[in-house]
Amino acid sequence: MSDVPLQEPTFLVLTALADGPRHGYGVIQEVAALSDNRVRLRAGTLYGAFDRLEAQGFIEADREEIVDGRLRRYYRLTDSGAALLDAEAQRLTRNAEAATVRLRQRASTEPRLA
Amino acid sequence: MDALERRYRRLLLAYPAEYRRERGDELVGILLDDAAPGRTRPEWREAADLVLGGLRRRAGLDVVPGLAAGARNAAPYALALAAALSGFLLLCFEGVPRLPVFEVILRPLRPASSWPTVGIVSYLCWLYALGAYSLGRPATARTALGLATAASATVPLLAAAVGLDRPPLWTVGTLTAFGLIALVGYRPPPTHQRAITAACAVTAAVGATALLALRMPDRQPGWHGYYQPAITISGLLVAAALAVVLLRAVRARPATPWLWAALLIGLPGAWLGPWRLEPQTAEAARAANAAGDADWFGFGAPHFGRLAQTLLGACVVVVAMGWLRERLALTAATAHAPGPTGARPRLRRLGRAARAATGWAGGLSAFLWYVDAGPLAHPVFAAWLLAATATALPLRARRLAVTLALAVTALAPLCAVLTATAGPRPAVTGALLALGVVGLAGTFLPPAEPDRAGARLARQAGAAAWAAAGAVAVGVYDNAWSLRDWSDPGRTAILTTTLALVPLSLAAAAAVRALPSRNRPLWTILAATAAWTGALAVPHLSSWGPVLLLATAAAIAAGPLALLRRTGT
Numbered sequence: 001m002s003d004v005p006l007q008e009p010t011f012l013v014l015t016a017l018a019d020g021p022r023h024g025y026g027v028i029q030e031v032a033a034l035s036d037n038r039v040r041l042r043a044g045t046l047y048g049a050f051d052r053l054e055a056q057g058f059i060e061a062d063r064e065e066i067v068d069g070r071l072r073r074y075y076r077l078t079d080s081g082a083a084l085l086d087a088e089a090q091r092l093t094r095n096a097e098a099a100t101v102r103l104r105q106r107a108s109t110e111p112r113l114a
Numbered sequence: 115m116d117a118l119e120r121r122y123r124r125l126l127l128a129y130p131a132e133y134r135r136e137r138g139d140e141l142v143g144i145l146l147d148d149a150a151p152g153r154t155r156p157e158w159r160e161a162a163d164l165v166l167g168g169l170r171r172r173a174g175l176d177v178v179p180g181l182a183a184g185a186r187n188a189a190p191y192a193l194a195l196a197a198a199l200s201g202f203l204l205l206c207f208e209g210v211p212r213l214p215v216f217e218v219i220l221r222p223l224r225p226a227s228s229w230p231t232v233g234i235v236s237y238l239c240w241l242y243a244l245g246a247y248s249l250g251r252p253a254t255a256r257t258a259l260g261l262a263t264a265a266s267a268t269v270p271l272l273a274a275a276v277g278l279d280r281p282p283l284w285t286v287g288t289l290t291a292f293g294l295i296a297l298v299g300y301r302p303p304p305t306h307q308r309a310i311t312a313a314c315a316v317t318a319a320v321g322a323t324a325l326l327a328l329r330m331p332d333r334q335p336g337w338h339g340y341y342q343p344a345i346t347i348s349g350l351l352v353a354a355a356l357a358v359v360l361l362r363a364v365r366a367r368p369a370t371p372w373l374w375a376a377l378l379i380g381l382p383g384a385w386l387g388p389w390r391l392e393p394q395t396a397e398a399a400r401a402a403n404a405a406g407d408a409d410w411f412g413f414g415a416p417h418f419g420r421l422a423q424t425l426l427g428a429c430v431v432v433v434a435m436g437w438l439r440e441r442l443a444l445t446a447a448t449a450h451a452p453g454p455t456g457a458r459p460r461l462r463r464l465g466r467a468a469r470a471a472t473g474w475a476g477g478l479s480a481f482l483w484y485v486d487a488g489p490l491a492h493p494v495f496a497a498w499l500l501a502a503t504a505t506a507l508p509l510r511a512r513r514l515a516v517t518l519a520l521a522v523t524a525l526a527p528l529c530a531v532l533t534a535t536a537g538p539r540p541a542v543t544g545a546l547l548a549l550g551v552v553g554l555a556g557t558f559l560p561p562a563e564p565d566r567a568g569a570r571l572a573r574q575a576g577a578a579a580w581a582a583a584g585a586v587a588v589g590v591y592d593n594a595w596s597l598r599d600w601s602d603p604g605r606t607a608i609l610t611t612t613l614a615l616v617p618l619s620l621a622a623a624a625a626v627r628a629l630p631s632r633n634r635p636l637w638t639i640l641a642a643t644a645a646w647t648g649a650l651a652v653p654h655l656s657s658w659g660p661v662l663l664l665a666t667a668a669a670i671a672a673g674p675l676a677l678l679r680r681t682g683t
Contacts, residue, residue, distance in 0.1 A: 023144075024140065024143075024144040025143070025147040025148060042159065042160055042163040042164075043145050043148065043164065043167075044160075044164040045167065046144075047137065047167060048167050048170055049176075052176040052177065055176070055179070070142075070143035070146060071139040071143050072143060073137075073140045
């Protein structure tokens with residue numbers, strides 16, 4: 001099983017593949033968009049992540065096409081990859097909710113200036 | 115293909131050829147898609163990322179189950195060990211001005227003739243790295259680790275450039291390898307881990323100094339500070355850390371990441387040692403010979419020296435890594451396990467590794483012929499050179515050539531006895547016989563692709579070239595950097611034949627990866643390797659490094675432990 005919690009780039013790669021297969025460059029663009037250009041994956045790093053996720057059975061190769069003479073291989077999320085992403089998303093949601101609740105409590109107990 | 119694509123393809127050479135064939139076009143496509151218009155050279159960050167990605171792939175970090183977690187587990191140990199060794203060597207073995215408070219304790223321990231080496235630079239970098247790891251931010255710690263690793267790796271170059279002495283290559287190599295582990299496995303540590311790592315490093319350095327103090331009273335003549343006792347004590351430190359990691363592997367569930375951590379620490383650790391040094395001077399050797407203890411100058415039995423112990427230690431760890439990797443690939447839940455699966459690809463890989471042994475025998479023979487050929491050795495060396503080149507011939511002729519070489523090698527000592535002339539040295543005969551048996555067994559295994567005469571010859575020439583290059587490097591190093599006027603040809607010959615441990619271990623590793631199997635050539639290869647390695651190493655237990663001893667003990671204990679686990683006791 002993979003390391004939980006997931007590292008952010010891994011989480012974003014899985015998220016980029018959640019709604020359908022994408023090729024490598026598509027994943028790079030999608031991850032940049034999802035993270036407001038904060039996470040900019042490079043090809044070597046991305047393929048390291050692909051290798052790891054593929055070896056663990058979370059993603060798999062989908063189809064190939066050739067665009068402008070360049071080979072594009074599409075990857076898609078497997079069922080166990082979707083389950084992993086779902087578990088991680090729920091974990092993050094719980095954390096975020098807990099933080100929001102605590103912050104609300106803090107706002108209500110903080111002494112106000114007269 | 116434009117300039118940018120060509121440059122990207124050159125960078126992709128960092129990846130294994132198999133991976134390039136499968137993913138190369140796809141990766142180049144992405145890189146070109148991602149490049150800014152009009153660019154002709156890769157951005158340096160992109161280039162560094164590709165090279166690192168290729169190296170990660172070659173090491174199997176992303177695909178071998180548990181290996182990345184193993185590197186993370188091993189990283190703090192590697193850093194603590196590198197820093198402890200640096201502190202210990204800096205304080206006890208370098209002839210540098212010291213603080214008076216240390217002088218009171220350390221002066222009696224230090225060998226009389228200590229002088230500064232360029233090792234000081236890397237030692238200081240390691241102490242800084244430990245500080246940065248314990249107190250600094252992650253970016254600072256990473257930079258410091260990179261700096262210390264680079265400083266350790268460049269020590270030999272620096273020594274040559276400034277004309278100063280350097281610490282032994284074993285020490286430098288160990289520090290560099292620990293640096294790579296610490297870098298690859300680095301994760302920003304929690305506070306308690308920072309404190310524990312620093313405390314362990316300091317304790318280990320103090321412990322090493324105490325060991326030095328304990329062993330000093332019976333200091334033998336000919337002890338050269340850096341080689342002995344420094345390397346032995348360094349080996350003991352690593353063995354102690356390794357024992358802790360192995361205990362964690364026994365207790366942990368799953369054990370795999372800790373087993374990987376143990377193997378990662380064990381690989382450079384195996385380069386340190388041995389406990390007892392072989393006699394350093396001719397006089398000491400003669401005395402030891404008279405006592406029936408050593409055979410370095412007597413050429414009686416095969417010799418097991420520092421090179422042999424280092425090679426064997428490293429080979430044992432590499433074989434264990436291959437075994438673990440294959441076990442994990444077999445038990446992996448997915449069909450996406452790395453490497454070829456199924457019996458036939460494994461046997462094909464074994465065949466390739468085994469047949470290379472004939473090439474190694476040819477390469478070693480070429481060198482030995484040049485250095486140390488007695489009258490009866492000529493036909494032996496000639497037979498092995500013929501056997502290595504016969505690889506271009508059809509299968510039966512190849513088998514015949516290797517069998518012939520084996521027969522000549524086996525008969526040479528007999529002829530020596532009958533004619534009362536000097537035959538080839540036992541170490542040479544033993545190594546060539548072991549290589550030959552493995553090479554012959556290889557011809558009964560599936561051929562490699564492509565199985566054309568030219569391709570076979572190229573592979574065999576490659577193996578022979580590795581052997582000859584290794585032998586030249588070892589021989590020249592042993593002969594005060596000269597290829598002429600061999601001061602002690604017998605010693606050089608024995609030293610270079612220990613290199614046979616490399617192809618034998620590679621074949622053994624491939625055989626172990628193909629287990630369980632009923633394949634007869636496979637068992638022949640294992641038996642020949644074990645027989646020769648055993649004959650070489652077992653009579654010289656006191657010359658084994660501490661890590662090799664511990665690894666052997668752990669391997670022996672692993673069987674009963676696994677049984678206990680299975681029965682749930």
